[in-house]
Amino acid sequence: MMALVRRDQAMLNYAEQSVFVDALLELKRRGIYDGYIRQHSQIGYNGHMGPAFLPWHREFLRRFEQDLQKVTPGLAVPYWDWTTDSSPYASIWSDHLMGGNGRDGDRKVTTGRFAFDVGKWVCLKIDIATNYLTRELGVHIGSLPTAQNVADCLQTTPYDSEPWDTTSNPSFRNQLEGWIGPNIHNRVHEWVGGHMRPLSSPNDPVFWLHHANIDRLWAQWQYEHPDQIYQPQHGAPQGQNEPDAMDPWFGNTTIASTLNHQALGYIYDTEWPAAQGDRMLPGDTLVADQYLISENGAYTFTYQKNGNLVLYRNDNNAELWASGTEGKSPGVCIMQPDGDLAVYDADSNRVWHTNTGSQKNRASRFYVQYDGHASIYRPDSTLVWRKPDTTT
Structure with a gap:
């Protein structure tokens, strides 16, 4: 079974954004969503300001994602990389996804489908004064964490250390969550402001995209520091040690x-996910002997063991197009986030690309089409690149 892929929200097209928002609204309608707000607001130290912060939120997010999948099978929570999408006008705040900033005065969100007057999104009044969603982007703190902040945090070891708090140890967890250094996690909550500030912060659905990114950074830290283990193993308050069950789930959790x-069944698009079906989304890869097949089963696009990308008809094995890179030691074919499809050899040298990488082509996707074309389209369906040049 293929792993679920959590993707950068900036790489989603309008249809994918709509599917995600639809599922959030449906969980709200069913009364399931508000249970997560209550749970988060009540967890206290068992899920915040201590070593269990990252494990607790990983499980919290995973369970929420599983509920989303009961609405839309296969749906993954996207993540918000606030080091790149860092302004009040970034893609995440579009009407198609999270909606925009709060208006002057009462900070009421009036745009997008989570606006009270648009989608009837009613906030749960726990530690907040209004039942409509509020935001104050950049008011309480002037900037979001930077790429350098994140890079410095990812270099920090160990995972955590005594006295397991938020002010006196320069551990990775404390750098990521607490008040040491750039205050990455808390800084984002403060920057968004409004209903993202109290413990009832899941009232703002951007909470999930923020915490997916926090979880992604923990996964990256784990990959970059395979010699580092979770700390504490024992001796800390109950619920913080590695063998401890987590409140409120207990049991085997x-x-x-x-x-x-x-x-747990998921990866991020920064972990080189294998392409599936008839397409490659940003970050997707093919390695030697992996392939894509058009929806009608008539055409195959494969990265061969000889290093060549080939598109051919399945009924007669006729080659329709090839990259001309045979003889290059096979490495990986990547659909890059900037819209460039590229092939790298085993030594990480780029040996071929579509030369379509640009800001305007960001988040483009590659398709093997039912008519025999290998094509790249922008999220707005603008054609960027196509081979072969004639219909087959």
Whole structure:
């Protein structure tokens, strides 16, 4: 079974954004969503300001994602990379996804489908004064975490250290969550402001995209530091040690059970996911002998063991197009986020590309089409690149 892929929200097209928002609204309609707001607001130290912060939120997010999948099978929570989409006008705040900033005065969100007057999104009044969603982008703190902030945090070891708090140890967890250094996690909550500030912060659905990014950074830290283990193993307050069960789930849901995110069934688009079906989304890859097939089963696009990309007809094996890179040691074919499809050899040298990488082509996708074309389209369906040049 293929792993679920959590993707950068900036790489989603309008249809994918709409599917995600539809599922959020349906969980709200069913009364399931508000249960997550209550749970988060009540968890206290068991899920915040201590070592269990990252495991607890990984499980919290995973369970929420599973509920989304009961509405839309296969749906993954996207993540918000606030080091790149860092302004009040970034893609995440479009009407198609999260909606925009709050208006002057009462900070009421009036755009997008989570606006009270548009989608009837009613906030749960826990530690907040209004039942309509509010935001104050950049008011309480002037900037979001930077790429350098994140890079510095990812270099920090160990995972955590005594006295397991938020002010006195320069551990990775504390750099990411607490008040040491750039205050990455908390800084984002403060920057968004409004209903993202109190513990009832899931009232703002951007909460999930923020925490997916926090989880992604923990996964990256784990990959970059395979010699580092979760700390504490024992001796800390109950609910913080690796063998401990986590409140409110208990049972077999322990901190230890969360430590391998891939074993939980998902990966991120920054982890080189294998392309599936008839397309390659940003970040997707093909390695030697992997292939895509058009929806009608008539055409195959494959990265061969000889290093060549080939498109051919399945009924007669006729070659329709090839990259001309045979003889190059096979490495990986990548659909890059900037819209460039590229092939790299085993030494990471680029040996071929479509030369379509640009800001205007960002988030483009590659398709093997039912008519025998290998094509790249922008999210707005503008054709960027196509081979062969004639209809087959």
